[in-house]
Amino acid sequence: MITHTHPTLPEFDYIRPETLVEASEFLAQHSNEACPFMGGTDIFNRMRDGILAPKFLVDVKNLDGTNNLVFNPDAGLTLGAAVNMNRVIASPEVRIHYPLLVEACQSVASYQLRTRTTIVGNICNASPAGDAIGACLVLDGNLHIHGTSGLRKELLSTFFVEPGKTKLKPGDIVTGISFPLPPRGCVGKYIKLGRNKLSDLSIVGVTVLGSHEPNLLSGFHFRIVLASVAPIPLVAIEAETHLSQHTVTLESLRQAAFLASEASAPIDDVRGSARYRKLMVRNLTEIALIEVWKKLQK
Ligand SMILES: Cc1cc2nc3c(=O)[nH]c(=O)nc-3n(C[C@H](O)[C@H](O)[C@H](O)COP(=O)(O)OP(=O)(O)OC[C@H]3O[C@@H](n4cnc5c(N)ncnc54)[C@H](O)[C@@H]3O)c2cc1C
Numbered sequence: 001m002i003t004h005t006h007p008t009l010p011e012f013d014y015i016r017p018e019t020l021v022e023a024s025e026f027l028a029q030h031s032n033e034a035c036p037f038m039g040g041t042d043i044f045n046r047m048r049d050g051i052l053a054p055k056f057l058v059d060v061k062n063l064d065g066t067n068n069l070v071f072n073p074d075a076g077l078t079l080g081a082a083v084n085m086n087r088v089i090a091s092p093e094v095r096i097h098y099p100l101l102v103e104a105c106q107s108v109a110s111y112q113l114r115t116r117t118t119i120v121g122n123i124c125n126a127s128p129a130g131d132a133i134g135a136c137l138v139l140d141g142n143l144h145i146h147g148t149s150g151l152r153k154e155l156l157s158t159f160f161v162e163p164g165k166t167k168l169k170p171g172d173i174v175t176g177i178s179f180p181l182p183p184r185g186c187v188g189k190y191i192k193l194g195r196n197k198l199s200d201l202s203i204v205g206v207t208v209l210g211s212h213e214p215n216l217l218s219g220f221h222f223r224i225v226l227a228s229v230a231p232i233p234l235v236a237i238e239a240e241t242h243l244s245q246h247t248v249t250l251e252s253l254r255q256a257a258f259l260a261s262e263a264s265a266p267i268d269d270v271r272g273s274a275r276y277r278k279l280m281v282r283n284l285t286e287i288a289l290i291e292v293w294k295k296l297q298k
Contacts (some may be wrong), residue, residue: 009044012098014056016062029171038060042121042274088119113199126160126163136157155232183221190206260281
């Protein structure tokens with residue numbers, strides 16, 4: 001990685017297409033030299049640090065429907081890609097029906113930055129540390145994508161390939177993300193361990209969503225996603241399965257937290273060692289599971 005000692009932005013051309021079709025065509029024609037952007041809080045940093053130097057930055061905000069936040073009591077929630085995190089946090093419908101999304105967005109950076117940051121940007125950046133990704137995964141997010149062949153939908157659960165890489169193809173623009181209605185009475189929790197309370201990426205992030213599920217042996221369904229401990233956001237499947245097949249007790253919750261920690265594959269970096277991260281996955285998953293479990297019993 002080349003890091004500039006005196007960071008400045010490299011020169012680029014700002015492109016503002018009028019339509020999604022125009023935007024996709026431009027991005028496909030300039031696939032090696034053009035990037036789409038939303039809030040720009042990731043991409044401008046990477047350009048400043050010399051990691052990326054696109055010739056064209058394509059502003060895909062303000063294109064058909066990307067600014068909409070729509071809640072339908074039968075179908076669920078659709079967030080346009082350009083909806084910034086402060087709008088998500090302030091939305092009465094999101095606060096009532098998807099409080100976990102609010103909690104996740106509130107953990108990102110600062111109020112000022114959240115006037116720019118978007119959930120879709122957080123997802124498309126494909127950092128394993130993305131704080132909003134866990135909530136979007138446990139809430140079964142479905143991405144709306146416009147490409148050169150038109151519109152399609154893709155499950156978020158199969159979207160990530162490796163750090164910084166997704167299944168998006170040249171010309172693809174994520175126009176929004178939709179969520180079905182969450183399970184009735186579900187309880188969510190996001191715990192972020194960072195070096196400070198504001199503006200730092202997570203050392204470990206644990207998202208838990210619990211709900212009553214009479215069809216499972218235990219009668220409960222727990223979803224668990226871990227941030228910053230694997231190349232891509234990690235669904236702790238063994239831990240989830242354990243809790244669906246065993247009576248939920250403090251003991252089985254602790255065992256699930258252990259399984260989550262075992263599934264994680266963190267690295268050492270400036271924020272924390274792999275060993276510390278693994279231990280923290282166990283501790284924080286246990287705390288999150290117990291909190292969710294207690295609330296589910298009320
Ligand atoms: C000071 C600071 C603090 C931060 N703190 C946090 C934090 O606590 N937690 C956290 O998770 N992140 C943090 N970040 C990172 C960043 O703010 C978030 O990831 C944010 O959600 C990115 O959203 P954005 O709209 O700004 O993305 P952008 O920078 O616009 O885009 C990010 C990437 O996604 C691609 N992209 C964007 N929109 C689309 C689209 N519609 N279709 C296809 N590709 C697209 C871009 O090409 C780019 O590669 C921080 C950044 C800064 C500068």
